[in-house]
Amino acid sequence: MVAISKPPIELFFSKPSKPTNNNNNNNPLSFPTIPIIDLSKSDSKHLLVKACQEFGFFKVINHGVPMQSIKKLESQATKFFSSPLSLKQKSGPPNPFGYGNRRLGTNGDFGWVEYLLLNAKLESDHNSPPFSVFEENPEDFRCVVNDYVTSVKKMACEILEMLADEMGLEARNVFSKLLMDEESDSVFRVNYYPPCPEVQEHESKGKKLIGFGEHTDPQIISVLRSNNTSGLEISLRDGTWVPVPSDSSSFFVNVGDSLQVMTNGRFKSVKHRVVANSSKSRLSMIYFGGPPLSEKIAPLDSLMVGEEASLYKEFTWFEYRKSAFNSRLSDNRLSLFEKIRTT
Numbered sequence: 001m002v003a004i005s006k007p008p009i010e011l012f013f014s015k016p017s018k019p020t021n022n023n024n025n026n027n028p029l030s031f032p033t034i035p036i037i038d039l040s041k042s043d044s045k046h047l048l049v050k051a052c053q054e055f056g057f058f059k060v061i062n063h064g065v066p067m068q069s070i071k072k073l074e075s076q077a078t079k080f081f082s083s084p085l086s087l088k089q090k091s092g093p094p095n096p097f098g099y100g101n102r103r104l105g106t107n108g109d110f111g112w113v114e115y116l117l118l119n120a121k122l123e124s125d126h127n128s129p130p131f132s133v134f135e136e137n138p139e140d141f142r143c144v145v146n147d148y149v150t151s152v153k154k155m156a157c158e159i160l161e162m163l164a165d166e167m168g169l170e171a172r173n174v175f176s177k178l179l180m181d182e183e184s185d186s187v188f189r190v191n192y193y194p195p196c197p198e199v200q201e202h203e204s205k206g207k208k209l210i211g212f213g214e215h216t217d218p219q220i221i222s223v224l225r226s227n228n229t230s231g232l233e234i235s236l237r238d239g240t241w242v243p244v245p246s247d248s249s250s251f252f253v254n255v256g257d258s259l260q261v262m263t264n265g266r267f268k269s270v271k272h273r274v275v276a277n278s279s280k281s282r283l284s285m286i287y288f289g290g291p292p293l294s295e296k297i298a299p300l301d302s303l304m305v306g307e308e309a310s311l312y313k314e315f316t317w318f319e320y321r322k323s324a325f326n327s328r329l330s331d332n333r334l335s336l337f338e339k340i341r342t343t
């Protein structure tokens with residue numbers, strides 16, 4: 001186990017950002033409303049497409065994921081993160097899966113966060129983390145995660161099928177089949193953001209303490225649920241950061257880079273980040289639905305109209321994933337795969 005050295009506190013603060021008073025309605029105190037999609041309503045499809053085009057982000061209610069499954073996972077995760085650091089570290093480092101602390105990825109990014117990065121399909125394998133805290137009964141944790149991921153993946157597939165339907169694509173499972181594939185490279189992550197007393201002192205100087213730095217998610221779709229501590233922010237196209245009020249009974253969904261490519265840029269992968277809280281801890285769990293490694297990612301033929309040109313070079317998910325994991329968190333990962341426009 002490699003000891004985790006403490007990075008200087010400066011690494012966790014955001015650079016001064018654009019003033020946040022340039023939103024749509026010119027009112028410095030109001031933000032555009034984040035779309036709310038009621039999955040129990042059949043007419044939500046249109047709103048879903050609109051949300052993916054305008055924000056790449058929306059909130060989902062009446063999602064069908066049992067509260068019991070959410071609560072069980074929350075309680076297991078709380079047990080994990082409240083155990084001694086030395087024990088948690090026995091489930092790390094996170095390469096590729098396991099417990100991580102502050103260091104995000106391998107390229108020098110830091111956040112005020114602890115996390116568990118897991119394969120979305122937790123196998124009954126003694127070497128799969130986290131074996132340390134749940135030593136007495138690792139099957140318990142595995143079942144709880146698998147139960148939760150199964151329900152959330154079902155919801156993600158439903159959303160992807162509604163999107164395909166509304167866009168008039170021939171096969172409504174054109175996106176969802178990638179998540180359903182046995183070989184789907186999907187990831188599950190639990191993030192724990194401890195309270196940070198230094199937040200207030202820095203806020204008075206106009207700086208924000210960063211829990212998880214700004215980035216887009218590389219996969220197709222991400223589905224997030226958190227406790228009632230806020231912190232998540234999304235970036236609008238004009239660079240304005242919009243805080244997302246927490247809601248522990250709903251899910252938040254964002255479009256990933258791969259879905260942006262498959263829709264030839266119609267849907268936008270949203271830039272987001274998490275800012276730390278001075279007094280409350282935040283616990284979030286995110287399912288990242290990804291394709292099989294060998295899957296070719298390119299704009300869907302059936303979507304291209306007239307002379308529409310593809311904005312991206314074709315790549316496999318393996319190639320994109322490799323390139324993404326070699327990048328810094330805030331890099332524009334897709335720019336390497338954009339076609340040079342000649343007109």
Ligand SMILES: C=C1C[C@]23C[C@@]1(O)CC[C@H]2[C@@]12CC[C@H](O)[C@@](C)(C(=O)O1)[C@H]2[C@@H]3C(=O)O
Pocket residue numbers: 104105106107109117187189215216217218219288324325326327328329
């Ligand atoms: C700094 C990094 C962390 C990350 C891999 C990367 O090099 C760039 C993308 C990051 C991200 C963001 C979404 C997910 O949380 C994640 C698991 C992913 O697939 O891409 C993380 C990666 C990570 O934490 O290892």
Ligand SMILES: O=C(O)CCC(=O)C(=O)O
Pocket residue numbers: 189191212217224226232272273274284286
């Ligand atoms: O923890 C959160 O609320 C969001 C984290 C995130 O964006 C990520 O893990 O990719």
Ligand SMILES: [Fe+2]
Pocket residue numbers: 215216217222272
């Ligand atoms: Fe993310």
